[in-house]
Amino acid sequence: AHVFMVRTSYFAKPYRRYLMQMYGAEVHPSPSDLTDFGRELLAKDPNHPGSLGIAISEAVKYAEEHGGKYVVGSVVNSDIMFKTIAGLEAKKQMEMIGEDPDYIIGVVGGGSNYAALAYPFLGDELRSGKVRRKYIASGSLEVPKMTKGVYKYDYPDTAKLLPKLKMYSIGSDFVPPPVYAGGLRYHGVAPTLSLLMNKGIVEARDYSQEESFKWAKLFSQIEGYVPAPETSHALPIIEEIVKEAKKSGEKKIILVSFSGHGLLDLGNYASVLFKE
Structure with a gap:
C-alpha cells in the first residue's frame, strides 16, 4: 500500500509513519x-x-496512474456505515450497565469518528x-470548518478530481496551520453530518490546541490514559457539561468517542505543554 501522509504530519509525527511502515506500507x-x-x-x-x-x-492520482485503488477512510456514506459498529457496540454496553447517555460527544475530522458512535x-x-439527547461534535479552532465553514457543494480534494459533496467546508484549497491534531485538519465535514448540523440536530464547538492539550494532560492524570491530540x-x-449539571443539580450521562491514544504523540504534547 502507498500512503500519502500530509507533509507536516510526516515529519511531526514520525512514530505514526514508522508504525505504518512496520505493517508494510x-x-x-x-x-x-x-x-x-x-x-x-x-x-x-x-x-x-x-x-x-x-x-x-x-x-487518487497515483492509484489512477498505477492501476491501483484509492481507499477512502472518512466522509462518505459507505465508509461511515461500516464504522457504525462502534455505536452499535456502545449501545449494547450502555444497556449492560443500565445507563442511557444524555450527551454523545466526539471530535470531527472528516466526520466518520463522530458519526460512527452517534x-x-x-x-x-x-x-x-x-x-432527547444532545449531540455535540467538536473540532479544531485552527480549522473551524464546522463553526465558520459554508454549507455548500465543494470538492473533497484540492485538485478537484472527485465529485462535489454538499457539506460544511472552508474551501478545498484551504491549507491548515501545522497543528498536531492532524486528523482534524480536513477542510470539510461528511455530508450526512453536515445535514444534521444544518438542521440543528448536532451542535458544533471548536477548541484551540492549547486548551485541548491542557485537558489531555488532566485526563491522563485522572484516568491514566493519554488521549490522542485529536481526541x-x-x-x-465534558467540563462545560459538568458545570451545567452542577448548576441544575441534575445527573448527566456523557458518552464520549475516545478515538485514540496519544502514546505515539508524546513529542507533540511535550512541545506544547512542556515547551521542549
Missing part, C-alpha cells in the same frame, strides 16, 4: 514528487506543509420522532 510526504499535482505544488513552495485535501488528490443512537431517536479536542466539552 510505503509512506510518502504529501505534496510529493510522485504526482504531477504534487510536483506543481512543490515547485511553488518546496516547504509546502500539505493538507488532507492534497494528500487525497495525490492518492448515528446508531440518533437513528433510533429520529425514527421515534423525538430527539483531546472533545475533552473541554
Whole structure:
C-alpha cells in the first residue's frame, strides 16, 4: 500500500509513519514528487506543509496512474456505515450497565469518528420522532470548518478530481496551520453530518490546541490514559457539561468517542505543554 501522509504530519509525527511502515506500507510526504499535482505544488513552495485535501488528490492520482485503488477512510456514506459498529457496540454496553447517555460527544475530522458512535443512537431517536439527547461534535479552532465553514457543494480534494459533496467546508484549497491534531485538519465535514448540523440536530464547538492539550494532560492524570491530540479536542466539552449539571443539580450521562491514544504523540504534547 502507498500512503500519502500530509507533509507536516510526516515529519511531526514520525512514530505514526514508522508504525505504518512496520505493517508494510510505503509512506510518502504529501505534496510529493510522485504526482504531477504534487510536483506543481512543490515547485511553488518546496516547504509546502500539505493538507488532507492534497494528500487525497495525490492518492487518487497515483492509484489512477498505477492501476491501483484509492481507499477512502472518512466522509462518505459507505465508509461511515461500516464504522457504525462502534455505536452499535456502545449501545449494547450502555444497556449492560443500565445507563442511557444524555450527551454523545466526539471530535470531527472528516466526520466518520463522530458519526460512527452517534448515528446508531440518533437513528433510533429520529425514527421515534423525538430527539432527547444532545449531540455535540467538536473540532479544531485552527480549522473551524464546522463553526465558520459554508454549507455548500465543494470538492473533497484540492485538485478537484472527485465529485462535489454538499457539506460544511472552508474551501478545498484551504491549507491548515501545522497543528498536531492532524486528523482534524480536513477542510470539510461528511455530508450526512453536515445535514444534521444544518438542521440543528448536532451542535458544533471548536477548541484551540492549547486548551485541548491542557485537558489531555488532566485526563491522563485522572484516568491514566493519554488521549490522542485529536481526541483531546472533545475533552473541554465534558467540563462545560459538568458545570451545567452542577448548576441544575441534575445527573448527566456523557458518552464520549475516545478515538485514540496519544502514546505515539508524546513529542507533540511535550512541545506544547512542556515547551521542549
